[in-house]
Amino acid sequence: MERQRKEQHDAQKKSDNRQLSRRDFMKLGIGTLSALAILEVGGASLFFMKPRSLEGEFGTEVIAGPAESFPAGSVVQFPDGRFFLVRSQDGGFLALYQRCTHLGCSVTWEADKSRFFCPCHASSFDFHGDVENPPAPKALDTFPVTIVNGQVLVDTGHSQARDTFTQNQLVYA
Ligand code: FES
Structure with a gap:
């Protein structure tokens, strides 16, 4: 049991x-x-x-898009490419490196003030990247722009230093 x-x-x-x-x-x-x-x-x-750019990223040739898609007087940011594509009132293109020329912080575009502003030490730059307010010692660097078959291409592998903006830096379609 x-x-x-x-x-x-x-x-x-x-x-x-x-x-x-x-x-x-x-x-x-x-x-x-x-x-x-x-x-x-x-x-x-x-x-x-x-964040995405249309095609390509920093260090490569970025296809920003058709030239006619950027109105005169516009500023378009490409975060992956680390640049702003600026189109002047007369239609010329300029690609501005977003890196501040003081100590390298990233600038932002303030449309209401029509300026690029660096939050680190308050440098500011005008529409073409020229210094408005130091301590930045010179204009924002640029990247070469070419326009092929109506497409705006920006070569982010080769930044170009400059002291100030000059008219011949603009690229036309
Ligand atoms: S890094 Fe831009 S003002 Fe100093």
Whole structure:
């Protein structure tokens, strides 16, 4: 009798263990699937939040887009290319490196004040990148611009230093 009870007890214990391990396995499976789903959604969000230029990125030749898509007097930022494409009132293009010529912080375009501003030590630059307010010692550097088949190309692999803006720096379609 005692032996029979012990056998019953052992059988019950085995069954409990089996159920427990099945339950644990299910929990583990659900946990793993949830973690994968979170990673996938997070990865997708990061992809869409990433700032993008039309084509190309810093250090390469960036295709900024068709010349006619940039109105006269416009400033368009290309975060991946680290430059601003400026189109003067007479239609000339200039690609300004976003790096401040003082100590290298990134400038921002303030449309309401029509200036580039450096948040580090308050240098500012005019529409063509000339120094308006020091300590920046010289105009923002530029990148070579070419226009091929109506497309504006900016070579971000070769920055060009300059003291000031001159009219011959503008490139026309
Ligand atoms: S780095 Fe721009 S003002 Fe100093």
